[in-house]
Amino acid sequence: MSATETAALPLRAARRSAVARRAHTLMLPTVQDDASEDGQLICRYADGDVAAFERLYEKHRLPLWRFLRRHLREEAATADVFQETWTRVVANADRYRPTAPFGAWLYRIAHHCCVDHWRRSGRTKRREVANDDALAALPDTVARGPAEHAMHAQAAEALHAAVAQLPDEQRAAFLMYAEGGLSLAEIALATDVGLETAKSRLRYAAAKLRLAMTAAGQGDGT
Amino acid sequence: MTGRPAEDRELMRELDALSRARGREPGDAPPAAVDAAVLARARAAAGRRRVPAWWIPATLAATVVIAFSLMLRVQEDATTVPAAMEAAGPGEGRAAPAAAAAAPASAEVAGTPPQVAVQAPSAAPPPPEAASSQADVATLRAAPSAKTAAPPPDPEAWLAKIEALEAAGRTEEAAAERERLEAAYPGWLEQRARGRD
Numbered sequence: 001m002s003a004t005e006t007a008a009l010p011l012r013a014a015r016r017s018a019v020a021r022r023a024h025t026l027m028l029p030t031v032q033d034d035a036s037e038d039g040q041l042i043c044r045y046a047d048g049d050v051a052a053f054e055r056l057y058e059k060h061r062l063p064l065w066r067f068l069r070r071h072l073r074e075e076a077a078t079a080d081v082f083q084e085t086w087t088r089v090v091a092n093a094d095r096y097r098p099t100a101p102f103g104a105w106l107y108r109i110a111h112h113c114c115v116d117h118w119r120r121s122g123r124t125k126r127r128e129v130a131n132d133d134a135l136a137a138l139p140d141t142v143a144r145g146p147a148e149h150a151m152h153a154q155a156a157e158a159l160h161a162a163v164a165q166l167p168d169e170q171r172a173a174f175l176m177y178a179e180g181g182l183s184l185a186e187i188a189l190a191t192d193v194g195l196e197t198a199k200s201r202l203r204y205a206a207a208k209l210r211l212a213m214t215a216a217g218q219g220d221g222t
Numbered sequence: 223m224t225g226r227p228a229e230d231r232e233l234m235r236e237l238d239a240l241s242r243a244r245g246r247e248p249g250d251a252p253p254a255a256v257d258a259a260v261l262a263r264a265r266a267a268a269g270r271r272r273v274p275a276w277w278i279p280a281t282l283a284a285t286v287v288i289a290f291s292l293m294l295r296v297q298e299d300a301t302t303v304p305a306a307m308e309a310a311g312p313g314e315g316r317a318a319p320a321a322a323a324a325a326p327a328s329a330e331v332a333g334t335p336p337q338v339a340v341q342a343p344s345a346a347p348p349p350p351e352a353a354s355s356q357a358d359v360a361t362l363r364a365a366p367s368a369k370t371a372a373p374p375p376d377p378e379a380w381l382a383k384i385e386a387l388e389a390a391g392r393t394e395e396a397a398a399e400r401e402r403l404e405a406a407y408p409g410w411l412e413q414r415a416r417g418r419d
Contacts, residue, residue, distance in 0.1 A: 045268065053264045057257075065252045079256050086260040090267045159244050178241035184230070199233070206236045213243065 038102035046094040053093075057086070060106060067107070067179040071114055071171055073164055081117050085110045104186040107176050111190055114172075155216045162212030166205050173198055174205040374406040381411075 038059070044052035064085065069078045088109050096105060163171060169191065176182040176190060188198035374380075380403050387396035404411055 045264070048268050050265050050268045053268070054261065057260065057264070061257065061260075062251055066250055069250065079253070082252060083256060083259060083263075087263055090264045093267075156244055159240065163244070174237070174240075177237050178244065199230070202237060203233055206233060206240060209240050210236065213240075 036098075039096070039098045042089075042093055042096050042102055046096065053090075056102075060103075063180050064106065064110060067175045068110060068114070070160075070163060070175050070179065072117070077117055077121075081110070081113045084113045084117075088113070100189050101186055103180060103182055104189040107180050107182060107186070107190040108192070111172055155213060158212055158216030159209060162209050165212075166208060170201045170205040170208070173201040174209070177202060377403060377407050377410050377414075380406075381414075 038056060041052040041056040045056065065078070065082055068081050068085075069075075072078050072081060085106070089106060092109075096102070100108075163174065166174065172191060173187050176187045177184075182190060184198055184202070185195060187202070188195045191198060191201075193201075380399070384396050384399045384403065387393075387399065400411070
């Protein structure tokens, strides 16, 4: 790194910390702990540090791949969208601002890439239907608990099938939680919705999956 | 998460249980070729990013400054070279180079292009103050060029010309030229006359 680039680093850092302070004032989620490290890594990459990107990639490649694979359910499309997501991360690294954690930013890009892919392929969106009555009719708790059913491969398979059957928004929210490890607030940011909407989607998804697990357990005769 | 923490905790617990229940599929990772492609793209982009952001504007600014100074230099040369060439000619030609030099010089002072300023005096003479200031500038510009680029002609040739003027009956012009010769070569005429004696 040249002397001039090194001199420019404190300026960028100051600008980013100013943005972070403003975000904190607005009560937006700011980068903290582990997410803060990710934020620093992407900023270092934006300044030309390739090793920082490699570390970031190593950390997020598996969760993102699994998220896309479960969400898209097509092997070839998964590879394409995965590469497209990282290409956009690379191209926009210098635009990243710590007003949102890196994870939320990454999955937001991935989410948009999925939508673009479906639009290109002419797939019709599977819309969620907000039906509180249907949600209320679902059992409150899993009859034997999900952990018990996880012991059975058939139950896990039924769960995967049930995830695949979820409406796009609910599936994205559940997979961001389950595969990406995103918090509720991060899921809301990544999917461009409010916190309550994100929570509602997760609640619907959980209820439907719970029902699928129960049905699989009964079908299994256990 | 702030409104109903108990409900949210219950939801999180259930989501965690469901996440664990799904298990992991073997080979659930991006192929090596995909990893290589992503990392290659990231390295290529970082290489491009190493050029600092200020580099392009700084290069442009430097180019403009160099081009402008070169243009000024060329313009300066264009005004001084003809002046020197004309000043190198015989006596009466000396005033002309100064006037020729004065036009571009006054044009530079007024901030107008030289070709416009050359024609300007015939169309609309400048006001007296402007004319005097332009003349000062012209004198300043012409003086060094006359000193350096117009040495006086050979005295013998000059004297021959004077004698020719006298022979032709143009005594006033001859006398004036003789004065100039005396001024250019003080004591030369006397020395020459003594030598002949």
